[in-house]
Amino acid sequence: MRKVCLIAVAMVLYGLAGIRAAAQEAPRPAQGPVSRTPTIDQSLEMKSAFNPRISPDGRRVAYELQSTNWEDNSFDRNLWIADIASGEVRQLTSAKKSSANAAWSRDGRWIAFLSDRPAQISGSPADKKQLYVISADGGEAQQLTKAENDIGSFDWAPDSRRIAFAAPDPEPKTLKDRKEKYGEYSVVHADYQMAHLWTIDLPDGTTNTVPEAKRLTEGDAFSVGSFAWSPDGTRNEFSAQKDEIRSGSFCALNAMRVPSGPHA
DSSP states (O other): OHHHHHHHHHHHHHHHHHHHHHHHHSOOOOOOOOOOOOOHHHHHTOOEEEEEEEOTTSSEEEEEEEEEETTTTEEEEEEEEEETTTOOEEEOOOOSSOEEEEEEOTTSSEEEEEEOSOOSSTTOOTTOOEEEEEETTOOOOEEOOOOSSOOOEEEEOTTSSEEEEEEEOOOOHHHHHHHHHHOSOOOTTTSOOOEEEEEEEOOOSSSSOOOOOEEOOOSSSOEEEEEEEOTTSSEEEEEEESOSTTTTTSEEEEEEEOOOOTTO
C-alpha cells in the first residue's frame, strides 16, 4: 500500500517537473509598446479646435484653437485659418484672453469676432467681450465697440461694410448703488437688462477713428433675441421678448429699417 502511494507521488512530481521544464522552454510572447497614460498636466495642455467657419469662396476655414493659460488659470482661444487646398495653417489672433465667434464678411475680406482681450479704445470696461474686425489676410485686429456689457451676437450686412450687434443696456445707477451698498443679488422680474440692437460701420481706413454705433431699438418693453439682415441691407428683422424668465409672455417678429449711412 505504501509502495503504491510512493509511486503516485513520484508520478505527480515528475509531471510537475515536466510542466515546469516545458514552460521554461516555451518562447515568450512578444511584448507590444509600453502604454503611457498622460499626466493631468499633459491632458490639460492638449489643444482642441472648435467652431470651423468656411469662407464664402470655399477656399479657407477659420477656426478657434484652445490652449491652456497656466498664468491666468484659464483656457484661452485664438483664431486660426487653414487653406483647404494646401492644408497650410496660420494663426490670425494672438492677444491675451480669448478671441472667438469668428464670422466672415460676405465678400470674404474680413473676419469679425468677439474678444475680452485688453481693450484698444479708452474707456472700455475691462474683461467685457467687444466686437473686433481683422483682415482675413492677417494684420492687426481693430476694436469696434466699447459696450458696458458683453456683446451677445452680431451679423454682417450684405454689403460687408456694416455689422449689426445686440448688447444688454447698462445697469441703471440705482442698481449700481444698491450693489455697492448691499452686494450682489438679483430681484426676479426687476433686475433684467434689456438687450437692444445696434449697427456700426467698418472703419474706412483713412483715419484711426472708429465710427459711432447707431442704436436701432431701445426701452424696457422688450429685449432683442435673434436677428438678421434683409437681402438688400435696408432692414433688420429680429425676435423680441419681455424678459428671459417670462419668455412666453411677449414674443414677436419685428422689422426695423436701418438708417442709411455712407455704405448703405
